[in-house]
Amino acid sequence: MKPVLRIAAGLTVLVLVVLAALAAYLSLFFDANDYRERLSALVAERTGRQLTLSGELKLSVFPWLGFELGAAELGNAKGFSDRPFAALTAAEARVKLLPLLRQEVAIDRVVLKGLQLSLERRADGTTNWADLTGAPKDERPDRAGPGEGAGQAPAGLVVGGVDIQDAVVRWDDAVNDTRHALSDVDLTIGAVVPGQPFDIDLGASFSTNAPAMQGRFSMRGSATVDMAEKRYSLLGLRGALKANGEGVPGGAVDAALMADVAADLAQGTLSIKGLSLKAYELSLTGALEGTGLPEAMVLKGPVALDGFNPREVLARLKIEAPRTANPERLKRAALKGMLTLTPTRIALDDLAASLDDSKLTGRVEVADLSRRALRFELSLDALDADSYLPPAAANGAAPAPSAAGASKAPSAAAPGPAEGLRELDAVGRFQVGTLKLNGLQLSAIDVGLKAAGGRLDVTTKGALYGGGLDSRVRVDARPKTPQLDMSGGVRDVQIGPLLRDLTAKPERLSGRAQLAFDLTGAGLDAPSLKRTLSGTTTLTVLDGALKGVNIAQLLREAQARLTGKAADSASGPSQTDFSDLKATLRHGGGLVRNDDLLMRSPLLRVGGAGAADLVRETIDYRIDAAVVGTLTGQGGKSLDKLHGVTVPVLVSGSFAEPKYALDVEALLAQAAKGAVKEQVETVREKAKDRLKEELKKGLGGLLR
Incomplete structure (x- = not known):
């Protein structure tokens, strides 16, 4: 052993002497x-x-x-x-x-x-x-195989x-x-x-033309590198970014980042603690733990977007905040949840978000990032959607769109809703405890959505004014022109409170309503649907009343004028009670036709037939009201003189301004059959104006 040591020592001395001499x-x-x-x-x-x-x-x-x-x-x-x-x-x-x-x-x-x-x-x-990289890759010598020593990292x-x-x-x-x-x-x-911390400090200015921006960033912290153990860390990380230019959202940004990062590649773990990112009045905090590095990385941990003012954030981004009926809306928001990140998916579980007075809980996931496959299960406690809509104009109507916006046609190159549906991959459920929309009050809303392969299926259930809502909408976007299929309806809905909330005026119709529809159409825009909508809608109202008009009293007055006598004074409420009202609407060719309107009461029968042009938004309809008995009707007095006489009302004009007219010729022709010919000319002018105004006032509310 001693000779070996002497030889080794001698060689070492020799090497040192040679190096020193060199x-x-x-x-x-x-x-x-x-x-x-x-x-x-x-x-x-x-x-x-x-x-x-x-x-x-x-x-x-x-x-x-x-x-x-x-x-x-x-x-x-x-x-x-x-x-x-x-x-x-x-x-x-x-x-x-x-x-x-x-x-x-x-x-x-x-x-x-x-x-x-x-x-x-x-x-x-x-x-x-390229000329500095040497021989092409396929001409370079192969790397040394295992155990050959070539390419091995230094000790x-x-x-x-x-x-x-x-x-x-x-x-x-x-x-x-x-x-x-x-x-x-x-x-x-x-x-x-190796294994010892060292400081790192980096700063640089940058500029780019796509997107156009310039600025400066900096980063500092205490790093540790141990390549033998494959452990790396950057503690006390502090980063800053200031940039401006057209390519920067809002034109300028001032962001700051803090975190403690540690990775153990031997164990495949990553830890990000004390994460804090601030920009645009937003503050994101969190802590993430990773496993499966590097090939099957999974990052998971809590994140939170601290309370912020959405209007201030939009202002920093130079985006005009939408005008809302309640100006105090869009001023408070927050979000937190458990974030999961992998190379193929991102999920936010235990979601708890708030916007003003509304609270949202549930989970959201992009199950496949390459396909943008969305999955969600969300629940909203309450939402007053009306408070987020634009404020009404001074006359109480919704503000009209600007001329430029109204006349601007969609760009031919811009993708339409059909293209979006063809690419959409989403499955989820959305529940709302209470919802106010267009004045209507809904509760226990449950919406299911499924979209895949160009097909969309949406089901909606909910409680509505003592009754229920149940509908289903299917869209097939695979054809060049998407196909629409709608079915469902409402049941046992108290129509009086519904109309009162919808119009913000006293209701003109009350009763329990049943509505069922089964419709198909082509296209997803309103003009296309107006032209192509087909199918049927049935309406039934039970135990109702037409308020604001007492048809029985009007007919008594007509009878009195026909006989030349004074009419009895009205008694009871100004309304017309009925046991049921039924109608079937048939859609097709851009028209909605109804030929079987029937309203029945112990005294009266009211029928109707006609059509509405959805494309031109015009009405051509006739209503016939008739006394069906000689018994004492609503209000007390007999109408035996008008027994069998039908009062016809013609409805025309546009949806926005319908017109009502009494068909006096038809009325007097029937009256003449009752042996009152001698008074026809006298009654003609007197009855015409009176009945037209009264029936317009009463039946107008029903038709609207």
Whole structure:
């Protein structure tokens, strides 16, 4: 054993003597500056580029193998800009020689001053560094296999520090017509020792034309690198970003980031604690734990978007906040939940969000990021949707759209709703405790949605004024013109309170309503649906009353005028009671036709027939009211003189301004059959105006 030790010691001494002698020789007789021209010529021969060394060269061998370089410049490749490919004002780097024999790397502080790097790509895809990469990849020798030692990482790496000052990096891409630049780059890294923390401080200005923006970012913290154990950390991370330009949302941003980051690649774990990101009056906080790094990464942890004012955020983004009927809306919001991130999905569980007085809970997930497959289960406690709608105009009507907005047609190139539905992949459920919409009060709303392969299916259930709502809407967007299918209806709805809330006026109709519809159409816009809607809608109102008009009293007055007697004074409420009202609406060809309107009461029968043109928004309808008995009707007096006489009312005009007219000729023709011909001419003018006004006032409410 002793002879072996003596030989090893002797070889070590011999190596040291040789290195010392080499170092002495180089320091006394070797001057690297004597080889400037030869080095430049070699670079030109190998690359075709000009290397200019205008600064002094210094070499050292022992105990440090290193160099110091003054100003230097490497020319650009042919066919590119006149800027040098790379240039610097000074550089310095040294590595200890003896540790290299033990496969250990001990680097002294690395210094780069005034570095300038110009990266370019021409329109044909050629880059200005392609000639520096050597042989094509498929011609390079294979890497050494396992156990052969080639390419193995050093046993240890120690760096005394890195100091980069005033660096500039440019990237000009003619393929995409983009230009990016980093300037005033300053990077300072403390001594890097495996497993020991070191400080890092980075700052740089940037500019880009796509998107157009410029600004400066900075980052600092305490890092730890242990490549042998595959452990890395960056604690006390503090980042800042200030940018402005057309490409920045809102034109300017001032953001700050804080976090403690640690990764153990041997265990495949990642930890992000104390996360805080602030920008645009928003503050996001959280903590994430990761597993399965790097191939099957899963990040999970709580995140929260602290309370903020949405109007202030929109103002910072230079987005005009929508005008709301309640100006105090859109002023309070917050969000928190359990975030899960993987390379293929993102989910937010235990969601708890709020907007003003409404609270939302549940979960949202993009189950497949490549397909944007949305899954959700959400519940909203209460929402006053009317308070978020635009305020009404001074006359109480909704504000009309501007002329520019009304006349502007959608762009032919802009994607329509059909394209969006064809790409939509969503399955979910949305529940609302109470909802106010257009004055209507709904509760226990349950909406189910399923969209896939160009098909959309939406089911809606809920409670509505003592009754229930149940509907289903299907859209097939696969054809060029989407197909629409709607079915369902309402049951046992108290129509009086519903109309009162909907119109904000005393109701003109009361009773229990049943509505059922089964409709189909083509297209998703209103004009297309008006033209193509087909199917049937049935309406039934039981135990109701037509308020504001007493048809029985009107008929008594008509009877009195026909007989030349004074009418009895009205008694009882100003309404017409009925046991049931039924109607079937048939849709097709842009029209809605009804031929079977029937309202029955112990005294009266009211029928109707006609049509409405949905495209032109016009009405052509006739209502017939008749006394069906001689019994004493509503209000007390007999109507035997009008028994069998039908009072016809013609409805015409537009949806916005319907017109009502009494068909006096038909009325008098029937009256003449009752042996009152001698009074026809007298009654004609008197009855015409009186009955027309009264029936217009009463029946108008029903038709509306």
